[in-house]
Amino acid sequence: MSVLDIQNVTKQFGLVKAVDSFSLTVADGELVCLLGPSGSGKSTLLRMVGGFESPTGGVITIDGEDVTRVPPERRPTGMVFQSHALWTHMNVFRNIAFGLKLRRLPADEIKRKVDAVLELVGLGGYGTRQVTQLSGGQQQRVALARSLVLEPKILLLDEPFASLDQHLRERLREEVRDIQQRLGITTLFVTHGQDEALALADRIVVMRDGATEQIGAPDTVYREPETPFVAGFIGTxxxxxxxxxxxxxxxxxxxxxxxxxxxxxxxxxxxxxxxxxxxxxxxxxxxxxxxxxxxxxxxxxxxxxxxxxxxxxxxxxxxxxxxxxxxxxxxxxxxxxxxxxxxxxxxxx
Missing domain, CATH: 2.40.50.140 (Nucleic acid-binding proteins)
Known part of the structure; x- marks a missing residue:
């Protein structure tokens, strides 16, 4: 069981409140999308959950354990960035295996885990390829595999498909949703694409100016927007x-x-x-x-x-x-x- 609980989290940069007293509980196996325009605080919030930013106030727990001040490498989270963040001097296998090697796992176990996760993301047999030889979609699959191979309790996705063309974006988001449901992994997904949120999420959190405008199932947010902002932001x-x-x-x-x-x-x-x-x-x-x-x-x-x-x-x-x-x-x-x-x-x- 993996439950993410965010309570009254605030992040202030100087005089600017990027996130303002935000609270959310993501249930075990649930996929929640943080949706909002640029500057709404969604990526800052995700980075705080991943440990890449420190909250000004509030508490973040995973399965009841306070991780608010725990560094990223010691959190049970895996993060996939928009930019892929792959090492171009390493092949696909070594990119994915890097975190496992830091954990000092035996070589045969590393190979087994990497081969299994490559099959999971549809890249079986690609281990010896250089990442520079891959398409954008394939690189994003490698980035996803690199996070999943560490078996995180919480998967964090920061606009992972934003740089891809529409058809590839649609196909990849369906594959990611299938993988997420197959693994039953608790997931927090950041996007500014309303179609992406409606297609992927169990629940959508619409954010504006660092705060929550509405939280609900996709059909509820679309059909029953609670504020004019949500009404104008979701769909036409x-x-x-x-x-x-x-x-x-x-x-x-x-x-x-x-x-x-x-x-x-x-x-x-x-x-x-x-x-x-x-x-x-x-x-x-x-x-x-x-x-x-x-x-x-x-x-x-x-x-x-x-x-x-x-x-x-x-x-x-x-x-x-x-x-x-x-x-x-x-x-x-x-x-x-x-x-x-x-x-x-x-x-x-």
């Missing part, structure tokens, strides 16, 4: 500033039921939850552009005040630029003062 979201009055939210011809107190509010609606139809009359909104993605199309809609919204439709050919349309949000949320004041339930016709 239409955010519309307007006013609630008499139980209705209004903005430039757009009106939706809003059983909430009068006052300013922000409407959030996903493109797939924004229904459009040809205007019954003159129309208050017009199609600006239609983008065909093959499996679906995105329609850019311009409101009278110039604000543009996106709607997802099955067929691009049904719509054209300049067409007048009526729009109806099928599911939406309303925010005020950084919190939800109303969330509609999606209705299926």
């Amino acid at each position: 979201m239409n955010l519309v500033e307007g006013t609630i009055g008499g139980g209705t939210f209004r903005h430039a011809g757009l009106a939706v039921p809003a059983p909430a107190p009068d006052g300013p509010a922000t409407l959030a609606v996903r493109p797939e939850a924004l229904d459009i139809r040809p205007a019954a009359g003159a129309g208050m909104a017009f199609i600006h552009r239609v983008t065909d993605y093959g499996t679906h199309a995105l329609v850019d809609i311009e409101l009278p005040d110039g604000l543009r919204l996106k709607a997802m439709v099955p067929e691009a050919r049904d719509w054209k630029s300049g067409q007048a349309v009526d729009i109806t949000p099928r599911a939406y949320a309303l925010y005020r003062d950084n919190s939800v004041i109303h969330r509609s339930a999606e209705k299926n016709d």
Whole structure:
């Protein structure tokens, strides 16, 4: 059993708080993604868990043991960096075996462990290759193998696929998820890619300015964002500033039921939850552009005040630029003062 517990951890660089009273428990075998924009504190937090940065305050424990001040080489953690951090003067075998040699394991045991982990990451037979002869994806597999061979209790991944092309990134993240589940290893994964977090995580922690905005399962974070920031950061979201009055939210011809107190509010609606139809009359909104993605199309809609919204439709050919349309949000949320004041339930016709 390997449980990571982070309690009230803070990291301050001069006058700047990179991480601010952050708390999180990662359960045994769970994969948790730290997701946020650059500067949100996610990599700093990961480095503190790995021992590469010292917290200004707070406590980090692994299986109940306080590791807050324990150096990296003595922690039961393995870290994979974005830059691979491989030794180019060593071949693949020697890169992976390095940590085992420091532990003074017998040569036959080192060979057995290295060969096994190479098979695990899909690089069986690559031990004698120089790392400079490998592709970026293969180098990242070697970096992962180098961490896994030490059998860490906690695996730490710091944007390991950021430098790879999209197709390779997608394939590798699926393989890493398969390996993680096969080993049952507790994992903390840093990324700024929302698709990566949605595809990989058991839970997502959305971070902003060193603090937590929301923690939840991927589907919950996507469908029920708790703040306007999360709503705008996860997936594509239409955010519309307007006013609630008499139980209705209004903005430039757009009106939706809003059983909430009068006052300013922000409407959030996903493109797939924004229904459009040809205007019954003159129309208050017009199609600006239609983008065909093959499996679906995105329609850019311009409101009278110039604000543009996106709607997802099955067929691009049904719509054209300049067409007048009526729009109806099928599911939406309303925010005020950084919190939800109303969330509609999606209705299926």
